[in-house]
Amino acid sequence: MIIIMESGATKKQVSKVINRVKDIGLDVQVNQGKEQIVLGLLGDTRKVQDIAFHSYEGVETTIRITNTYKLTSRQFHPQDTVVDLDGVKIGDGNFVTMAGPCSVEGLEQIRKTAQMAKAGGAKILRGGAFKPRTSPYAFQGLEEEGLKYLRQAADEFGLKVITEVMDENHIDLVAQYSDILQIGARNMQNFKLLTAVGKTAKPIGLKRGISGTIDEWLNAAEYVAVSGKSPVIFIERGIRTFENATRNTFDLSAVPLIKKLSHFPIIVDPSHGTGVWDLVPPMARAGVAAGADGMIVEIHPDPENAWSDGQQSLNDKTYQKMMQEIQILSSAMKEISSLQELTVRR
């Protein structure tokens, strides 16, 4: 941490800050600039993140240098973490597809969707049983019944399952049916829930918050990581910006950025990232090319009659076509990987 004093700060004001820092057990290096004194704090500055040096007289501003997350950072854990669900691997260099409807609507609907998903090459079935909805009058999900149908359909077609858990009290229930527990965008900073799911040892699909910064997202992952052994799968799903031609602004730069800062895998969600079905295939392709470890995508046998998110769901024809494209681009990416070094230092 660096503390920048005001240009007119007195000696007494500077001493007061220095003494406080030393009290905590850190060292201070004093830089006497031409305009301002700048203090560099040496040691584990995680200890001082709660101290309001800002509010000391004579202090202009403070700058944090060290990250507040650790278990999540690549610096701490240089090798890629690969999530392994009985052989279905996420983060091993292959592009994994998770596909399924927004909501589980019934057994027949989820069975048909699972069949579609499988045919296209997806390995994991998605589907909502507990749905977070802006309005209390919107469909809230089939709950446990939905979980059962989802598991049954996945098992029939040899797929793994990912589904959202919204409530600490439902973790055990959802964990019984699902291979990956998904934390939705609205819960990225529901710290109690993060702590609780971290104790299950199941992989956690952590969606980026609607206005979650990269730094907050990494810290949210840290809540999971410190509470147990669950690996995290980051899911980029778009952020809220001024642009409303799309449902969200799909921030694909997050893919190489998270890969630089963390060892956990990252997948993309072009359905929520754009909100419009015909933008999904190009953005899925872009996700492959950006280096994502996979994607999660909404498909439906009959989007026009979907109970939710129909406008961003692919039907069988468009989904199968997209999967062919993904296949071609994945091969191209393998070829690129085999060029000696993917990110050379200039």
Place this chain on the structure above:
Amino acid sequence: MIIIMESGATKKQVSKVINRVKDIGLDVQVNQGKEQIVLGLLGDTRKVQDIAFHSYEGVETTIRITNTYKLTSRQFHPQDTVVDLDGVKIGDGNFVTMAGPCSVEGLEQIRKTAQMAKAGGAKILRGGAFKPRTSPYAFQGLEEEGLKYLRQAADEFGLKVITEVMDENHIDLVAQYSDILQIGARNMQNFKLLTAVGKTAKPIGLKRGISGTIDEWLNAAEYVAVSGKSPVIFIERGIRTFENATRNTFDLSAVPLIKKLSHFPIIVDPSHGTGVWDLVPPMARAGVAAGADGMIVEIHPDPENAWSDGQQSLNDKTYQKMMQEIQILSSAMKEISSLQELTVRR
């Protein structure tokens, strides 16, 4: 709801949409424009909010006209709702101050703060016992011990209590000690929590989400309203924007806008709205002038040694000065109210 067909939509495509609408029991009025057909849906369109007309062939876009909230809307309930805590009223035309530290740090700290708060004219004591923190390594609150100290200090100085509840499983505990249950910004769309607190009959202080739209905020209030009898107190605390000279962008327009759309009171939080202590008094004054029903503000007997949020907390001197200013502006606002009608129609 209005459905706009593409300029090249076929008769068959139009019929398909119309038939679907009629199946649900709504009427349709067909407008044959020069370029496009536009369908107007007549009836309670809350029924169709989940149907993906977007995904029908030939449909260009759909536009929702009716709000999805009802109990929260002023249209449904024209008179102002006044929250009454044994005589401390919020929404009756007076400006009520809630003041206190970010975190309860111990009995002595909260007693001193309560004394300060009272001296300045605050009626309600704030203080966090359960703290939502970006990093798992930051101070998380004194929990039940903090609640006890908070209640004890409030009682000693004749104050009411507001404090945050983060977790469905702590509602009973927090409700035992607090007069108002606060839902934090990160939980504005934690729908399970909203539903659960709505059942307590305690007033709910509902902070606006970090990127919560006015419409989402009103819908979040609706979750509380439909689940029981708890009145809502909206708390504007700034939204996340590109500007980072302040912690958040304090959106004071929300005050007259919420008052137009809803009957529940709204207060402002200039501490989180700005994040910088010396911007707090001018923004508190602006809140009074905008017509807010009150404010919630962070104060601390010794901000330099606060365990959290010290940089945005007022000390005794600055707080007392601000309260004098608020007093003067509140009187001016009374004078303004007595001009015949505050918002005349042009």
Place this chain on the structure above:
Amino acid sequence: MIIIMESGATKKQVSKVINRVKDIGLDVQVNQGKEQIVLGLLGDTRKVQDIAFHSYEGVETTIRITNTYKLTSRQFHPQDTVVDLDGVKIGDGNFVTMAGPCSVEGLEQIRKTAQMAKAGGAKILRGGAFKPRTSPYAFQGLEEEGLKYLRQAADEFGLKVITEVMDENHIDLVAQYSDILQIGARNMQNFKLLTAVGKTAKPIGLKRGISGTIDEWLNAAEYVAVSGKSPVIFIERGIRTFENATRNTFDLSAVPLIKKLSHFPIIVDPSHGTGVWDLVPPMARAGVAAGADGMIVEIHPDPENAWSDGQQSLNDKTYQKMMQEIQILSSAMKEISSLQELTVRR
């Protein structure tokens, strides 16, 4: 400026950076932290703002400490600058109102508006003759004819004039008719235009850009300030955010913040800040209470038939009512100022 090296940076990498800094004539102080080396640059770091230390091997990041603006900063010029237009003063502690239509539509319309403006207590008449419009098919202004009408109407009622100049080639023309030259939000970073208007010696009303940060705004003012003697009047008019219930998000925190960082006056524009006529009076009141030096507001004798921005324009009745309110709050603010010190240090 501070340069933070990566935790694994080599001695050679560190030396390379240090040597580059010394070549430019600055001193360096080296802080050997436990994890990372941090270099503090001492001297006038404005010299190094274009050097890409980011791109040096072993450098993690760089942090700028000193502002890049100087003539605009309060540090350089501690006293308030008061703009004086033959006795109409902006920045002397009084709240000045500039009022008028979005567009000058004809002589009669602007005369009627000037009369309204004057009756309410405005000192300055606003009105667009050159209009920046999103669509090329929208009304673009009466141009020179409009300027003539504007001046004539202002003179008749003893008002000063503010109007926008969009084009370097029209500066002389506009300066002939207007007392203040306004730079619109879309031109906040039209650096050629800023430089050119700075040479006129007329006061420049500098609107904040649609997504202009406080720092960029101050730097834009610096372009004006370095090119001549024109004082700047900052105009806060709202910024673009995700919220679309209002036309913009009106950032009133900018008022105390700009007053802290700069000596130039700042006024507010609640018409563009909200975009909705019935939100204008409460936000104008809030502007007074936040400490603004004045406001610019859209009024029209017949908003329903205005050629542009009718939805955010006040009619005679609502405008006169608002001006009464402003009067009452201005008196309250005088009383507050007379309390010994407005911003005491805690």
Place this chain on the structure above:
Amino acid sequence: MIIIMESGATKKQVSKVINRVKDIGLDVQVNQGKEQIVLGLLGDTRKVQDIAFHSYEGVETTIRITNTYKLTSRQFHPQDTVVDLDGVKIGDGNFVTMAGPCSVEGLEQIRKTAQMAKAGGAKILRGGAFKPRTSPYAFQGLEEEGLKYLRQAADEFGLKVITEVMDENHIDLVAQYSDILQIGARNMQNFKLLTAVGKTAKPIGLKRGISGTIDEWLNAAEYVAVSGKSPVIFIERGIRTFENATRNTFDLSAVPLIKKLSHFPIIVDPSHGTGVWDLVPPMARAGVAAGADGMIVEIHPDPENAWSDGQQSLNDKTYQKMMQEIQILSSAMKEISSLQELTVRR
């Protein structure tokens, strides 16, 4: 356009609106809903975009349906526009690279960069001679001298030229040296400049504004299109959001969206889109996969000593490597195109 009346609107209020619409020569269709009357306007509603129906008594809101741009829209001009610079084509299905330094710094620097650019397969040389800079004290470009060096270097290596024009008065000068005239992000809504460059008949590289919406961008292109024959090349360069881990948020969804709405080509700028050199190659790859017609990228023979934007510039090694990757992905995209139809209707 659709006008939605308030639920309590009177007959007289409704008639007043209807009469106004008919006065302009449009037809109205009246929908009597259960809660509200909704008026549909039939005819060319471009005529009414300036009328403030919002401000009529009894009107709740208005909704625009028809776009305000026409020459730019694909509806009006279904075939792709291909820009042809003596055989170098943009928009014909190939991915074209424009590469070069942020600023032209001298003849040797731009010659070396042109050689690099050519070796990697770029067809067009970029380089700034007039530079828009946030601070007036930053390097502002070599101006005409820079243009000469740029042209000379391009000619030597058989490249075309793109460079920015910031000022109406420099258009002739810049057009003498450059094949494409670039309009920078800060000038996307400098309507005078757009109109003026549109008269040159040169292709216009139109960068998206820092906070430009897709709709505003298309309207800005319309200013160019209506004023002459210049084709537009859209350049997505990232938008301003709350996220500051990257310089901008690179909005790749704009690629398929612009291709859907307009016939003009679109290229991407991963250098400004991310602001960090090691994020440039993955985002360039993503641009190819999203279907962009090309890219513009910053390269420098010695980024550490670049006069501007060094931190986001690629050196020779990283650039050549990226171009190999682009080559591989472009081939993959050709293969994808040859699958019968790229965007099938579901």
